[in-house]
Amino acid sequence: MANIIAAIDFSxxxxxxxxxxxxxxSRGALxxxxxWVNNPSITKTTIYxxxxxxxxxxxxxxxxxLVDKYKSQLPDSIIDFVIREGxxxxxxxxxxxxxxxxxIVMGTHGVSGFEQFWIGSNANKLISxxxxxxxxxxxxxxxxxxxxxxxxxxxxxxxxxxxxPFTAYLARLYDAEIYVLSIYxxxxxxxxxxxDEYTDQVCEYLEDEGIKFHRDHLxxxxxxxxxxEYAKHIRANMISIMTEQETSPFNLLxxxxxxxxxNNSPFPVLSINPFExxxxxxx
Numbered sequence: 234m235a236n237i238i239a240a241i242d243f244s245x246x247x248x249x250x251x252x253x254x255x256x257x258x259s260r261g262a263l264x265x266x267x268x269w270v271n272n273p274s275i276t277k278t279t280i281y282x283x284x285x286x287x288x289x290x291x292x293x294x295x296x297x298x299l300v301d302k303y304k305s306q307l308p309d310s311i312i313d314f315v316i317r318e319g320x321x322x323x324x325x326x327x328x329x330x331x332x333x334x335x336x337i338v339m340g341t342h343g344v345s346g347f348e349q350f351w352i353g354s355n356a357n358k359l360i361s362x363x364x365x366x367x368x369x370x371x372x373x374x375x376x377x378x379x380x381x382x383x384x385x386x387x388x389x390x391x392x393x394x395x396x397x398p399f400t401a402y403l404a405r406l407y408d409a410e411i412y413v414l415s416i417y418x419x420x421x422x423x424x425x426x427x428x429d430e431y432t433d434q435v436c437e438y439l440e441d442e443g444i445k446f447h448r449d450h451l452x453x454x455x456x457x458x459x460x461x462e463y464a465k466h467i468r469a470n471m472i473s474i475m476t477e478q479e480t481s482p483f484n485l486l487x488x489x490x491x492x493x494x495x496n497n498s499p500f501p502v503l504s505i506n507p508f509e510x511x512x513x514x515x516x
Contacts, residue, residue, distance in 0.1 A: 234310065236264035238329050238337040241314075243269075243295050246340030246372040253370060253501065254338040255303050256379075258310055260406040265307065266332055267296060267314040270324040292316060322359035329365055336366040336399070341495060357492055360476055366399050366505045368471075369495050380407040383503075384469040386414045386460050387432045389424050392475050392507035397435050399505060400473040401444050411439060412467055415450035416459070457493040464500055473503040 239254040241247050251267065258265045269292055296314040304312050317324040329337055337359075360367050385400050387393050404411050415432045417425050432448065439446045453459035464472055476491045495502050 234262070234264050235335045236266045236332055238325065238332065238334045239265055239267045240325050240337060240339035241267050241269050241296075241299070242340075243292075244340065246370065248299070248340075249372075249374065250338050250340040250368075250370040251299065251303070253368070255306050255312070257336075257338075257403070257406065258312075259306050261335075261402075262309055263335060264310045265303070265312040266328070266334065267299065267312070268325055268328050269296070269314070269316050270321040271316065271318045272321050273318070289316060322362075325359060326362055326364065329363065334365050336368060337363060338368045339370070341369045341371050357495075360491070360495065360504045361506065363504075363506055366396075366503055369502050369504065371496075371498065374499070374501060378470055380404075380409050380470045382410055382412065382467055382469045383471045383473055384412045384414060384460065384464045384467065384500075385435070385473040386416045386456070387428060387435055388416045388418060388456070389427045389431070390475070394431055394435060395507055396473050396475055396503070396505040397438055400503060401439060401442050403471070403503070404444050405442070408445075409470070410445040410447060412463075412469065413439070413446055413448050414460070414463060415448075416456060417450065417452045418454075418456060456490045457497065460494065461498055461500075464498070469500055471501045471503055472498055474505070476504050476506045 237254045237258050239247075239251045241251060251265075254265050257263065271288070271292075293316070296316075300312050300314065315328060317328065325337065325339075328334075339359075360369070380403060383400055383404055385396065400411060403409070413432055413435050415428045417428060419425065429450075432450075436446060436448055449463075451459055451463060460472060460474075472494060474491055474494055491504060495504060
């Protein structure tokens with residue numbers, strides 16, 4: 234059965250993300266596969282039980298509580314967990330590959346000892362090289378808010394349309410409406426025309442799939458600010474973006490627009506890695 238990876242560090246933010254994963258799984262008949270990664274160089278046992286003599290035993294106990302709490306919401310699916318050791322982002326990516334996961338769900342603010350992962354460069358690396366879509370949740374996002382409105386900005390890049398199928402899949406699960414927003418970041422008419430052509434193709438796809446959608450356009454000097462402000466205006470529950478991945482011999486970085494969105498959006502962010510770029514980055 235298809236599954237969702239839920240990255241857990243037992244902070245309120247990651248458990249909140251888990252609840253969203255359970256919500257998606259319950260609608261899509263998906264398994265939920267929780268993962269915690271022990272990186273001995275950064276893990277601090279003091280963030281868990283001071284009375285626990287064995288960190289791993291304590292983690293298993295915490296996972297058992299989560300399984301017991303959420304299994305009733307997944308009567309036709311499985312919720313389980315795995316513990317791995319190593320670099321956090323790499324172990325999660327490897328698990329997602331091995332499980333052929335549909336997506337990864339995670340919080341972006343963890344507890345002491347994991348902050349370098351959840352809000353640091355490792356989080357950007359995870360999103361950049363993920364073989365599947367990644368949904369991130371910042372602290373404070375209300376898990377009770379169901380997915381009803383997804384904002385999907387369309388720009389002039391060739392990859393911008395690759396996020397459409399999975400975004401449509403989520404919209405179908407929740408009977409949500411997608412706002413297709415043409416973003417004009419250039420004043421050149423030829424580039425704006427390209428954006429319009431891509432938007433036409435996206436809208437045609439959504440119409441053929443029977444997905445409710447609304448079309449709009451926006452001139453923007455700052456893609457992140459404009460997108461977030463528009464999302465607030467329409468009361469969106471999620472923003473769907475491409476990662477704009479960049480590579481170098483020394484590091485892997487999420488493009489500045491995507492990184493700003495993940496770190497600053499008050500809404501869940503669905504990040505999808507361009508397929509052609511992903512192939513190069515994961516060799």
